Amino acid sequence: MSDDTSCGAAHNEETHFNLRVGAIFILLVTSGAGSLFPVLAARSKLLNVPVAIFEFAKYFGSGVIIATAFIHLLAPAFEALTSPCLTGVWQTYPWAPAISMMSVFAIFFVELAAFRWGSSRLQKVGGVHYDHHGHEQHAGATHAAHGPETTTDDIPSSSKEKSTNDLEALRPHAHNHEHSHNRGDHSSALAQIVAVVILEFGVIFHSLFIGLTLAVDPQFITLFVVIVFHQTFEGLGLGARLSQLRLPPSYSWAPYGGAIAYAMTTPLGLAIGLGVRQTYNPGSTTASIVSGVLDATSSGILLYTGLVELLAHEFLFNKEMHNASTAKVAYAGGCVVIGAGVMALLGRWA
Template identity: 35%
Template sequence: MINHKQAQFFTILCCFLTLTPSLVRGDCTCEPEDEDRDKSRALRYKMAAIASILVAGAIGVCFPLLGKTFQALRPEKNLFFIIKAFAAGVILSTGFIHVLPDATENLTSPCLNENPWGNFPFAGLVAMTAAIGTLMVDVFATSHYTKSYLHKTQQSNGGDEEKTGENEKDLPVHTHATHGHAHGSVSMLQSSDSAQLLRHRVVSQVLELGIVVHSVIIGISLGASESPKTIRPLVAALTFHQFFEGMGLGGCISQAQFKCRAVTIMALFFSLTTPVGIAIGIGITNIYDESSPTALIVEGLLNAASAGILIYMALVDLLAADFMNPKLQNNGLLQAGASVSLLLGAALMSLLAIWA
């Protein structure tokens, strides 16, 4: 469950990402591209973008969470595997097709000094480092939570044993008459289920972190633009982008089985990041220069880190985990359906790169 410290961390991170570009001034001699600037018309498009992206993100992230209402959307159902494979394809395409190329473009811009930015592929380096860092966070967090749970379980079992009589202790494990199952087997199953649940919770939180980073950057870039020709195609593209990403995140949150309060916080945080980024971009339009060296470096590094996180999460925590699931492995039809869904999600998200 998300505690107050985690919520504060996400808030501080978001504030850092959104306030950093406000320090950027137009001090670069590299001339920005000529654009068809129309501030009032661009503002109308931005308002439409805030509304449509907010609604699409909220619908997308909430759709997989409707398992309690619609049984077909429960995590153990076949349809859930199909939807999650589609969303994983979207997230994978987002990292490879949308975020990483943007990072490469920023960090190889002619506005930056040739040394060191032009002499080394920093975007790939940062993405790789972020993927390795995500792996370490994944491993250590899961290990820590698992050990903590096992410690609490042992203490609880110790207390239960003190309360039970010696006669019950002497009963063989495999012949418990009143419950009809072995305590040892139940304990192992509970431990396995709890470890898997903890794993899902770590995955959902790390995935949201990766999505939030690039969502804020996208929002600021759109909000700071004054070109209707640039903004207009982005509105539709980012609306679909946010909807599909929300489906992927919503599927992970659903499997994590958070309490209602934590689910609400995570869903709201995802839904609001891009609209808030757009609003901040609108507020700093006059002082923000996207072609300045500082803006290019900050956006490039953050985008590269986000790409590494998203690619790792899509391949390792979403696709590998689901496609190696015994339920999917033993069902050829479900396996084929999930594969088609994965390719369809990746293809549709890649297609959006034409406009965004």
């Protein structure tokens, strides 16, 4: 590697090579289990998952996403972009928080544009649709992107009957078919998919670099054990978000596709890392800049998603939570804190 792209030569460990190869398949299974469980629990009657478990996974996952943004993305971005290998403009400004802030604003404006475009389309076709958070509203009605939820008086009687069972009310398929013929569903579905693609972007690049690091890190055993839990919990947070999608039948594949894409990312990064382990230098100038910028960008995405899309949406603007008992609100908040705490603790090792 040339001197202008490297800060020292690569001296990567060759130990535990067979186990590193096996880790590809282990991480594929554990990551997939974490991301697919909430999706299957919300959509499959065969699993018969209790509502309490599903709700725990949803709130726990919100905490995981927020802790991932702060501990597993923003902190490494600071470290990478303040590396002594970097010179020039990289040493004259705190780029990690600046890039993260720009990412937050970028995601906000993208979501705002998508919401306005979808609302405009739906006003033209009329009828009832679901916004990108899965809440029913009538075309032409004013509704802030994260404003108060639709009241039960606005919901057709057929939907009320379907909501009598708590578990059915949590399952997207209980609502998807009523207006599946409405052209507005497709605009709503596209807005939801855009929101999830943004979240996937924030998670996937992080997972890719985790795999690359695992392929060459000398402390492989410790890091591998931590990453198994890390990817499982992070998958749980992503899966909880995917499980909340309200899509027409033609888009029913999207939650499963998102969960599978996440499950494949870290194994893919690990496989690439093993293939280039003789030349890849995670401490090089180029690697530090690329990983730092992507980590900072991803942290902004997950911060916006975790704080606005998940916490504000589930607690502040959720009419069900407004009317819930103090014990239920405390339980939900406790699940968020536990998820964040567990993920933050894993940051001690990875």
